[in-house]
Amino acid sequence: MPRPIQAVIHREALEHNLARARAGAPGAKVWAVVKANAYGHGIERVYPGLRGADGFALLDLAEAERLRALGWRGPILLLEGCFEPRDLEACSRLDLWHTVHCEAQIDWLAAHKTGAPQHVLLKLNSGMNRLGFSAAAYRGAWQRLSGLAQVDAIGLMTHFSDADGSAGVSHAMAEFDAVTRDLPGERSLCNSAALLRFGAERPSVRGDWVRPGIMLYGSSPDHPAHSVAHWDLKPAMTLSAKLIATRELQVGDSVGYGSNFTAPVPMRIGVVACGYADGYPRVAPTGTPVLVDGVRTRTVGRVSMDMITVDLGPAINAQAGGAVTLWGHGPHGSVLGIDEVAHAAGTLGYELMCALAPRVPVRIE
Numbered sequence: 175m176p177r178p179i180q181a182v183i184h185r186e187a188l189e190h191n192l193a194r195a196r197a198g199a200p201g202a203k204v205w206a207v208v209k210a211n212a213y214g215h216g217i218e219r220v221y222p223g224l225r226g227a228d229g230f231a232l233l234d235l236a237e238a239e240r241l242r243a244l245g246w247r248g249p250i251l252l253l254e255g256c257f258e259p260r261d262l263e264a265c266s267r268l269d270l271w272h273t274v275h276c277e278a279q280i281d282w283l284a285a286h287k288t289g290a291p292q293h294v295l296l297k298l299n300s301g302m303n304r305l306g307f308s309a310a311a312y313r314g315a316w317q318r319l320s321g322l323a324q325v326d327a328i329g330l331m332t333h334f335s336d337a338d339g340s341a342g343v344s345h346a347m348a349e350f351d352a353v354t355r356d357l358p359g360e361r362s363l364c365n366s367a368a369l370l371r372f373g374a375e376r377p378s379v380r381g382d383w384v385r386p387g388i389m390l391y392g393s394s395p396d397h398p399a400h401s402v403a404h405w406d407l408k409p410a411m412t413l414s415a416k417l418i419a420t421r422e423l424q425v426g427d428s429v430g431y432g433s434n435f436t437a438p439v440p441m442r443i444g445v446v447a448c449g450y451a452d453g454y455p456r457v458a459p460t461g462t463p464v465l466v467d468g469v470r471t472r473t474v475g476r477v478s479m480d481m482i483t484v485d486l487g488p489a490i491n492a493q494a495g496g497a498v499t500l501w502g503h504g505p506h507g508s509v510l511g512i513d514e515v516a517h518a519a520g521t522l523g524y525e526l527m528c529a530l531a532p533r534v535p536v537r538i539e
């Protein structure tokens with residue numbers, strides 16, 4: 175028998191979450207963001223659920239190749255653009271749209287020999303201070319691009335630094351509007367947080383194309399302020415395993431490496447076939463939520479490479495072989511949000527889903 179752990183990718187949840195993105199940004203086209211191997215879910219595995227998108231956005235040429243190999247003929251956007259001049263040949267061959275965030279990328283375009291002009295998105299730095307032209311340089315870059323025979327359409331783009339927090343998007347929006355006001359071209363601004371919080375009411379934030387990532391996978395971009403239930407999103411990934419042993423602890427018995435959990439009362443614990451080498455966060459402390467046979471309980475002691483230990487107090491009938499849900503859908507309609515596990519471990523749903531380890535077998539449902 176293979177080790178009892180598996181991940182399931184839920185096609186219906188992806189379809190539901192994509193529909194939520196459309197409903198949250200009425201009239202806008204949707205780039206489904208599938209960077210980082212579709213946030214750990216696998217590009218090939220999410221494709222059936224997300225093929226209703228208007229385009230796919232990602233970072234790697236190899237991932238763009240995989241989408242074309244799946245038969246996707248629609249738009250694909252490189253969110254960081256080209257990394258070297260040669261990448262423009264791949265853009266021509268694979269018919270990719272690409273972001274332009276610096277002068278060097280314009281130099282490469284100017285020197286690129288192509289029969290088919292390319293579609294670019296010119297990126298404004300609106301406060302994130304990672305990629306993009308400053309407000310002062312943006313229009314000069316637009317002028318340069320618009321004079322190139324290698325370019326046929328110039329979209330206008332920015333990425334918000336604070337869409338999920340209290341600062342919001344107002345400051346960045348004011349800057350984007352001021353700089354781009356009289357420029358032609360399609361606009362693209364929203365990540366999941368901006369889409370969910372502002373997309374429905376504010377057409378200027380919504381723009382022509384939205385770029386949801388995390389919401390498509392059923393994690394809330396602003397947890398714990400708002401949960402997936404609040405945003406009506408469904409988990410696209412379940413990570414489940416089984417109990418491979420149970421054990422009675424006496425008062426004073428400790429558990430796991432470092433003996434950092436000690437039973438304060440007699441208790442029953444279960445040992446789960448899942449550890450940090452499967453992508454479960456090693457930093458998850460005692461008390462991280464977990465489901466056993468669909469009943470909510472908690473981890474106890476340290477996460478090790480191949481195992482975690484859980485309190486069976488709330489799941490008194492659980493035996494070796496019992497079903498453990500690390501996140502996602504459990505038995506009897508139970509659900510454990512990936513955001514809750516991430517929050518307990520001091521991180522985000524993004525990091526947990528991206529970290530799903532290659533040794534975990536994955537099924538599509």
Ligand SMILES: *Cc1c(COP(=O)(O)O)cnc(C)c1O
Pocket residue numbers: 207209253333364365366367385386387388389395
């Ligand atoms: C990753 C990314 C997104 C998607 O962000 P989410 O928070 O996952 O919705 C959108 N735009 C750009 C430029 C990105 O890099």
